[in-house]
Amino acid sequence: MEKIIEVHGLQKSFGKVQAVCGIEFCVERGKLFAFLGPNGAGKSTTIDMLCTLSRPDGGSALIDGYELGKEDGQIRKSIGVVFQDSMLDPLLTVRENLMTRARFYGMGRRELRAAVRTAAGTADVLEFLDRPYGKLSGGQRRRADIARALVHTPKILFLDEPTTGLDPRTKEGVWRTITELQRRTGMTVFLTTHYMEEAAAADHIVLLAGGKVAAMGTPYDLQERYSSDRLCVKPKKKDEFVEFLIERGVPFTEKAGVFTMKLRHTVDALPLLQQAGDRVESFEVLHGSMEDVFLNLTGGTFQEVDGDA
Numbered sequence: 147m148e149k150i151i152e153v154h155g156l157q158k159s160f161g162k163v164q165a166v167c168g169i170e171f172c173v174e175r176g177k178l179f180a181f182l183g184p185n186g187a188g189k190s191t192t193i194d195m196l197c198t199l200s201r202p203d204g205g206s207a208l209i210d211g212y213e214l215g216k217e218d219g220q221i222r223k224s225i226g227v228v229f230q231d232s233m234l235d236p237l238l239t240v241r242e243n244l245m246t247r248a249r250f251y252g253m254g255r256r257e258l259r260a261a262v263r264t265a266a267g268t269a270d271v272l273e274f275l276d277r278p279y280g281k282l283s284g285g286q287r288r289r290a291d292i293a294r295a296l297v298h299t300p301k302i303l304f305l306d307e308p309t310t311g312l313d314p315r316t317k318e319g320v321w322r323t324i325t326e327l328q329r330r331t332g333m334t335v336f337l338t339t340h341y342m343e344e345a346a347a348a349d350h351i352v353l354l355a356g357g358k359v360a361a362m363g364t365p366y367d368l369q370e371r372y373s374s375d376r377l378c379v380k381p382k383k384k385d386e387f388v389e390f391l392i393e394r395g396v397p398f399t400e401k402a403g404v405f406t407m408k409l410r411h412t413v414d415a416l417p418l419l420q421q422a423g424d425r426v427e428s429f430e431v432l433h434g435s436m437e438d439v440f441l442n443l444t445g446g447t448f449q450e451v452d453g454d455a
């Protein structure tokens with residue numbers, strides 16, 4: 147697979163605060179890449195450096211084959227960026243905003259109109275193209291922000307928390323726009339998000355904590371390594387079930403009459419349930435989630451999860 151972003155030992159400090167501490171990672175071309183981490187982990191600082199907005203203190207990065215710090219003009223042509231705070235003029239219509247942006251790229255009149263039409267179609271803003279940006283709803287604004295970032299058909303689209311602050315339905319709509327545009331155009335999308343269901347849809351994840359890479363991999367890899375499935379059992383007789391678990395040395399927790407046991411693999415529930423037989427009134431197997439991965443890795447203990455059952 148071809149790498150479109152390669153980051154080596156990137157560092158940035160603000161006074162005594164080491165925001166980014168020598169991170170290393172790659173992003174493959176055409177993928178949906180999620181950059182995760184708790185507040186203050188260093189995500190925005192990293193994005194600012196990769197987007198040529200702030201100068202790294204050390205390390206290097208190649209973006210679409212161009213060297214950060216030496217070929218920044220080329221990098222700016224290769225990327226589109228949607229920041230947490232919008233850059234559009236509230237008094238201008240969406241079309242006027244997009245035209246203004248497109249002029250930066252030295253397009254001729256015809257090319258300009260076509261670029262605006264394509265970006266508007268891709269980001270699903272055609273319906274309100276001639277309305278002032280300041281009069282749009284939160285979800286419409288986010289789509290217009292995305293259209294602005296697409297106007298010069300970038301190879302990489304950076305989205306810094308694109309769905310934060312939107313109601314669940316609007317969030318779902320904006321998220322659909324992003325995933326559809328990524329699938330249709332094959333564009334590389336570099337996303338930061340605090341929503342784990344969005345992260346779970348990514349092709350690859352890098353999780354940052356305290357300015358360092360805490361983990362990386364596919365959502366599946368991370369869930370396998372840093373979360374565990376759980377078997378929850380409601381027994382017929384509590385005392386008998388406790389005895390059964392202790393006899394077999396199975397660690398458990400109990401809350402309101404429901405016993406929870408960690409599983410290394412989902413199928414490990416089967417022998418335990420078979421042995422427990424009619425001691426069990428009801429049960430369910432809960433799968434490890436990206437939420438668990440995030441909490442395990444950012445809770446201060448960077449330990450791989452051990453299955454206990």
Ligand SMILES: Nc1ncnc2c1ncn2[C@@H]1O[C@H](COP(=O)(O)OP(=O)(O)OP(=O)(O)O)[C@@H](O)[C@H]1O
Nearest residue numbers: 160163164165183184185186187188189190191192
């Ligand atoms: N311009 C700045 N001046 C001083 N400190 C800064 C500056 N920008 C960021 N920091 C500090 O650097 C650290 C990383 O911040 P950053 O904004 O990159 O985190 P983040 O992962 O993007 O967080 P969030 O999820 O809240 O957006 C934090 O401790 C922050 O306070």
